[in-house]
Amino acid sequence: MDDILKIIKDTSLTYEQKVFTLAKAAENSIKPLNIDEETQKYRDNGIICDLFEGNAPYRPRYIVPDYEVFLKNGSKFLDLEPPKNIWEAINSLLILYKHVPSITSFPVYLGNIDTLLDRFVEDEEEAYQAIKLFLLHIDRTITDSFCHANIGPEDTKAGRLILKASRELNVSIPNITLKYSEKTPDDLALDSINTTLITAKPSFANHEMFAGELGDDYAIASCYNGLPIGGGNFTLVRLNMGRLAPMAKDTEDFINNLLPDAVKKMAGYMDERIKFLMEESGYFESSFLVKEGLISVDRFTSMFGMVGLADAVNHLLGAKDQKDRFGYSKEANDLGVRIIEKLEEEVKKHHNPYCKFSDGKFLLHAQVGIDTDKGIAPGCRIPIGEEPEIWDHIRHSALFHKFFPTGIGDIFRFDSTVKRNPQYVLDIMKGAMKVGMRYISFYTSDSDVVRITGYLVKRSDMEKLERGEQVLNGAAVLGLGAVKTQHVLDRKERKDA
Amino acid sequence: MLRGLVNKIIPFSSVDGPGNRTAIFLQGCNFNCLYCHNPETINLCNNCGTCTKVCPTQCLTMENGIVHWDKEKCIECDNCLKACKNCSCPRTTYMTVEEVIKAIENTRPFISGITLSGGECMLQKEFVIELFEEVKKLGLTAFIDSNGSIPFYGDDRLMKAIDAVMLDVKSYDKEEHKMLTGQDNEIVFKNMEYLASINKLYEIRTVIVPDILNNEKNVDSISKRLSELNPSIKYKLIKYRPIGVRTEIIKSSMPSEDMMEKLKSIAIKNGCKDVIVV
Ligand code: SF4
Numbered sequence: 211m212d213d214i215l216k217i218i219k220d221t222s223l224t225y226e227q228k229v230f231t232l233a234k235a236a237e238n239s240i241k242p243l244n245i246d247e248e249t250q251k252y253r254d255n256g257i258i259c260d261l262f263e264g265n266a267p268y269r270p271r272y273i274v275p276d277y278e279v280f281l282k283n284g285s286k287f288l289d290l291e292p293p294k295n296i297w298e299a300i301n302s303l304l305i306l307y308k309h310v311p312s313i314t315s316f317p318v319y320l321g322n323i324d325t326l327l328d329r330f331v332e333d334e335e336e337a338y339q340a341i342k343l344f345l346l347h348i349d350r351t352i353t354d355s356f357c358h359a360n361i362g363p364e365d366t367k368a369g370r371l372i373l374k375a376s377r378e379l380n381v382s383i384p385n386i387t388l389k390y391s392e393k394t395p396d397d398l399a400l401d402s403i404n405t406t407l408i409t410a411k412p413s414f415a416n417h418e419m420f421a422g423e424l425g426d427d428y429a430i431a432s433c434y435n436g437l438p439i440g441g442g443n444f445t446l447v448r449l450n451m452g453r454l455a456p457m458a459k460d461t462e463d464f465i466n467n468l469l470p471d472a473v474k475k476m477a478g479y480m481d482e483r484i485k486f487l488m489e490e491s492g493y494f495e496s497s498f499l500v501k502e503g504l505i506s507v508d509r510f511t512s513m514f515g516m517v518g519l520a521d522a523v524n525h526l527l528g529a530k531d532q533k534d535r536f537g538y539s540k541e542a543n544d545l546g547v548r549i550i551e552k553l554e555e556e557v558k559k560h561h562n563p564y565c566k567f568s569d570g571k572f573l574l575h576a577q578v579g580i581d582t583d584k585g586i587a588p589g590c591r592i593p594i595g596e597e598p599e600i601w602d603h604i605r606h607s608a609l610f611h612k613f614f615p616t617g618i619g620d621i622f623r624f625d626s627t628v629k630r631n632p633q634y635v636l637d638i639m640k641g642a643m644k645v646g647m648r649y650i651s652f653y654t655s656d657s658d659v660v661r662i663t664g665y666l667v668k669r670s671d672m673e674k675l676e677r678g679e680q681v682l683n684g685a686a687v688l689g690l691g692a693v694k695t696q697h698v699l700d701r702k703e704r705k706d707a
Numbered sequence: 708m709l710r711g712l713v714n715k716i717i718p719f720s721s722v723d724g725p726g727n728r729t730a731i732f733l734q735g736c737n738f739n740c741l742y743c744h745n746p747e748t749i750n751l752c753n754n755c756g757t758c759t760k761v762c763p764t765q766c767l768t769m770e771n772g773i774v775h776w777d778k779e780k781c782i783e784c785d786n787c788l789k790a791c792k793n794c795s796c797p798r799t800t801y802m803t804v805e806e807v808i809k810a811i812e813n814t815r816p817f818i819s820g821i822t823l824s825g826g827e828c829m830l831q832k833e834f835v836i837e838l839f840e841e842v843k844k845l846g847l848t849a850f851i852d853s854n855g856s857i858p859f860y861g862d863d864r865l866m867k868a869i870d871a872v873m874l875d876v877k878s879y880d881k882e883e884h885k886m887l888t889g890q891d892n893e894i895v896f897k898n899m900e901y902l903a904s905i906n907k908l909y910e911i912r913t914v915i916v917p918d919i920l921n922n923e924k925n926v927d928s929i930s931k932r933l934s935e936l937n938p939s940i941k942y943k944l945i946k947y948r949p950i951g952v953r954t955e956i957i958k959s960s961m962p963s964e965d966m967m968e969k970l971k972s973i974a975i976k977n978g979c980k981d982v983i984v985v
């Protein structure tokens with residue numbers, strides 16, 4: 211009860227943030243899930259972590275509505291006719307967004323907003339005005355950085371207007387991804403790069419790679435998570451390899467005994483969460499999103515997350531010198547790949563009857579970490595402060611990207627002079643896709659909007675928060691935490707080398 | 708086998724032509740510019756041995772009267788460069804075309820092309836040609852960064868191998884050019900005209916050096932000439948920066964923003980459409 215009072219009295223939270231925090235506290239006051247003792251032990255020491263999903267899952271973690279269906283049919287529940295012009299379209303979408311839940315209660319996916327809106331672009335000036343207001347409204351009302359819009363892979367008028375408005379607004383929400391395909395014209399890619407060098411978005415997703423695994427109707431949601439449109443993800447739990455490794459006698463013990471056991475326990479825990487959501491919570495029976503065909507239970511999967519590969523590898527090899535560590539030595543990198551191959555193999559052994567989209571399998575996800583992670587590198591990333599030269603870094607990342615259809619990505623910070631030569635960044639981005647990278651983000655040192663681990667936060671918001679002031683974006687507090695524990699502002703600045 | 712004398716390779720460069728380029732610096736220059744910011748690339752090493760005495764990691768050794776450099780041990784402290792009285796550098800490597808191609812293999816997917824720079828890379832013209840012929844086969848573009856003292860004209864094989872040239876036009880006035888570089892500028896202008904006429908002049912550059920050069924006259928005359936040739940060619944005005952230069956032979960300072968903007972407007976007034984200040 212002390213906790214509740216503390217939330218109520220917290221002046222650094224906005225009213226809305228308070229309500230969400232109280233709801234979470236209420237959810238966490240009950241314990242309806244069956245968790246066996248060994249699994250609980252893994253949870254207690256941080257090896258298995260459900261990333262604050264709460265004790266009683268009453269909505270899927272990530273919902274990825276098919277907004278095309280909505281534009282075509284309108285909504286009976288919301289009493290909306292199909293929109294006939296750009297003003298109606300943005301108005302309808304903004305209404306719907308407020309009814310798309312997720313783990314944060316805010317939508318994590320806003321649609322392929324260029325193709326959604328392009329059909330309504332008649333007068334470009336008017337469309338620009340509408341799009342700018344649309345994006346502004348999103349930033350000020352969906353006050354959570356995990357909200358993600360997609361554009362591309364084709365060039366559209368609306369897409370260009372979205373980029374232009376993003377440059378002008380320079381805000382942290384929504385996150386944006388350009389689905390980049392070999393067919394995406396350079397001109398659109400360059401426009402996107404010029405935008406990201408100003409406002410840290412869009413990021414670039416390897417369209418061929420995602421579409422090959424998830425089908426053409428995939429979305430990038432939340433940080434960088436590949437998920438099926440018209441469905442989503444039930445739950446995301448993560449395995450902390452950096453914490454697991456110290457419990458192993460040696461590398462073989464880790465790979466052959468500890469890892470399979472932890473995977474099994476974590477998969478069982480995920481089963482339990484999904485079972486409650488599906489069989490107890492009533493979400494899928496009651497949501498209008500299901501009834502109106504915006505999501506279907508058949509298009510859901512679950513994300514098996516992991517963090518701290520670098521820390522596990524370095525620990526197992528006792529690697530102290532930089533040249534021996536993950537990201538540098540062949541032995542360390544090979545061990546990293548071997549661990550992930552084994553992880554994939556073990557996760558594939560598990561079957562969950564509800565994950566119909568992925569034939570009962572959980573899909574791997576390289577989790578970006580949480581604000582309290584100390585000394586644990588996100589996913590398969592090389593820790594900040596140890597980054598090699600960018601070309602080696604990208605090639606290293608690419609070793610791991612193929613294993614993670616529900617998301618993995620790397621971030622590069624450039625010296626702001628690269629703004630003079632956006633083609634330079636385009637070349638690097640294209641090369642990254644060529645060598646097998648799935649997802650890549652860039653920003654410059656002078657950008658106010660910065661990419662924390664996957665999501666975006668404004669530097670100025672974090673400064674306000676540090677002074678104890680309220681900020682609208684609920685993720686700013688996570689950003690500030692990550693700045694302190696993971697030194698995300700110290701990411702290597704890439705200059706000519 | 709033909710070898711080039713390479714001073715260094717910068718795998719990713721955002722300032723040596725379009726896109727991301729690997730910049731390869733060849734050793735040796737026929738100019739001796741007062742403001743040279745990498746004077747260690749000017750001369751070939753005469754194996755005097757002076758530098759071997761200052762290396763903190765003992766990676767420089769004399770073997771049979773020739774200086775050897777152990778790249779693995781080098782910590783890039785630049786002591787050797789400071790000690791060399793000959794404007795040279797012991798950290799150079801003779802490389803075959805094949806070796807250079809191998810050196811860029813790892814970064815090839817990420818670059819638009821190669822830029823050869825220096826020193827003056829055209830002093831090793833045969834190497835330039837053979838390297839670029841291979842570079843082209845990889846689907847990369849081949850750019851040259853040159854002081855313009857060696858003719859590009861009259862050599863079809865050379866010009867077939869080169870996609871474009873970035874040309875230094877340091878001074879308009881013959882005497883001033885001589886004072887600054889030690890050499891005439893007649894061929895520089897011939898090159899400028901020739902390269903523009905065949906559409907292989909990517910940009911020209913002029914370094915702005917207060918108190919040493921007649922900057923206004925230079926920019927005025929050079930931009931006029933350039934806009935007559937093709938007003939769309941990039942004209943880059945570079946601020947003199949007292950970094951890496953031999954301050955004992957040059958007393959100047961970085962030009963102000965105001966000065967640069969004024970010069971830029973002169974070039975624009977003269978018809979140049981793409982003028983940038985860096
Ligand atoms: S730069 Fe390298 S070679 Fe030169 S003195 Fe320093 S360590 Fe020796």
Ligand code: SF4
Binds near residue numbers: 753754774793
């Ligand atoms: S680099 Fe300079 S100091 Fe060293 S041996 Fe050559 S000329 Fe002498």
